[in-house]
Amino acid sequence: MNVKTNHRATVFIGGAVGRWRVDAMQAVAGPALASVSRVAVVGDAEHPCAGAWSLTGVPSYVRYVERREREELRALQAPLARAEATCAALIPIRKSEAWWELTQEARRDIFEARSHHIANSMRFLPGIARQLYHSRDLGEPFDFLTWFEFAPAYRAAFEELVCELRSTEEWTFVTREIDIRLLLE
Amino acid sequence: MNVKTNHRATVFIGGAVGRWRVDAMQAVAGPALASVSRVAVVGDAEHPCAGAWSLTGVPSYVRYVERREREELRALQAPLARAEATCAALIPIRKSEAWWELTQEARRDIFEARSHHIANSMRFLPGIARQLYHSRDLGEPFDFLTWFEFAPAYRAAFEELVCELRSTEEWTFVTREIDIRLLLE
Numbered sequence: 001m002n003v004k005t006n007h008r009a010t011v012f013i014g015g016a017v018g019r020w021r022v023d024a025m026q027a028v029a030g031p032a033l034a035s036v037s038r039v040a041v042v043g044d045a046e047h048p049c050a051g052a053w054s055l056t057g058v059p060s061y062v063r064y065v066e067r068r069e070r071e072e073l074r075a076l077q078a079p080l081a082r083a084e085a086t087c088a089a090l091i092p093i094r095k096s097e098a099w100w101e102l103t104q105e106a107r108r109d110i111f112e113a114r115s116h117h118i119a120n121s122m123r124f125l126p127g128i129a130r131q132l133y134h135s136r137d138l139g140e141p142f143d144f145l146t147w148f149e150f151a152p153a154y155r156a157a158f159e160e161l162v163c164e165l166r167s168t169e170e171w172t173f174v175t176r177e178i179d180i181r182l183l184l185e
Numbered sequence: 186m187n188v189k190t191n192h193r194a195t196v197f198i199g200g201a202v203g204r205w206r207v208d209a210m211q212a213v214a215g216p217a218l219a220s221v222s223r224v225a226v227v228g229d230a231e232h233p234c235a236g237a238w239s240l241t242g243v244p245s246y247v248r249y250v251e252r253r254e255r256e257e258l259r260a261l262q263a264p265l266a267r268a269e270a271t272c273a274a275l276i277p278i279r280k281s282e283a284w285w286e287l288t289q290e291a292r293r294d295i296f297e298a299r300s301h302h303i304a305n306s307m308r309f310l311p312g313i314a315r316q317l318y319h320s321r322d323l324g325e326p327f328d329f330l331t332w333f334e335f336a337p338a339y340r341a342a343f344e345e346l347v348c349e350l351r352s353t354e355e356w357t358f359v360t361r362e363i364d365i366r367l368l369l370e
Contacts, residue, residue, distance in 0.1 A: 004241075006324030044324070056189075058322040061285045063248070070288055100246045103255055104289070137243040137322050139191030139229070 015051025030176030057133025078126035092142035115168035200236025205367035215361030242318025263311035277327035300353035
């Protein structure tokens, strides 16, 4: 059992406390997570509260984005924690073993050439800020924790973004997905 | 502090116990690790003994290897724990922030097109078995734990392999490296 602190890690704790109130929670694929009323987002060193569940991820280095795309992303994207971004979504995702058995080039091909993950997401910048956390190597139940923040005016755009992602070839590899909508209140 | 067990993880514990006796330990770059007499290799769930240090890594999915290369590697490579492989090397490595700031394509370009990491290593298969463990996302002091196993007859070949790797462009990004040679006795 690892009792070392992972200073890179962010922990999402579902329970009765935390800045974010749960507005809706839905198991899109695979087993649900226990229903909770609030989510706290903390560093691994803090871990202040017990909850019904906790999910840990690391905002790791880029795996698929190419240089030109990264420059565009950096020019367009918004930071987290903007005052107006009072809506958020935490969408933990697990992909199949078939996905992880693919080589890097095959994953990149499905991710961008055929699913247009980066290009489609870019259309929603800077309104919808996002952060990807990697969990797979931490032995977590999910492979990724995807996090989105936006102002209430972008709610419809966010539905469109999520809908588009779920209709891609990449998403056929998703075996577990929970959609947790949050409000800063 | 994360007290969950990471079932994917392997832990190398340097201390007074363990199957592997330390034959030599050298800090090639950056600060040394405390000298120890033995190394135990355990799963994260076991973690049976306290040591002077412990290093954790995950044998993760492939990051740079392309399909044709992976097929060649799979055809050639030897499994770990062969009876005759009584020599091993544990070489933990940390790479610079400049490396991690590169995009995937730039890292792949340095890794294979310019450093021939895969092609050079393939020459030493199946005599020298190897396993790469990823540590960076675990918040560990090293980014990778590289592990090699070979019969005593391959000692000279292993020196050649290590020498070649250290002379590559990829290795100019290595900021910390410890070379730990082990014997099964």
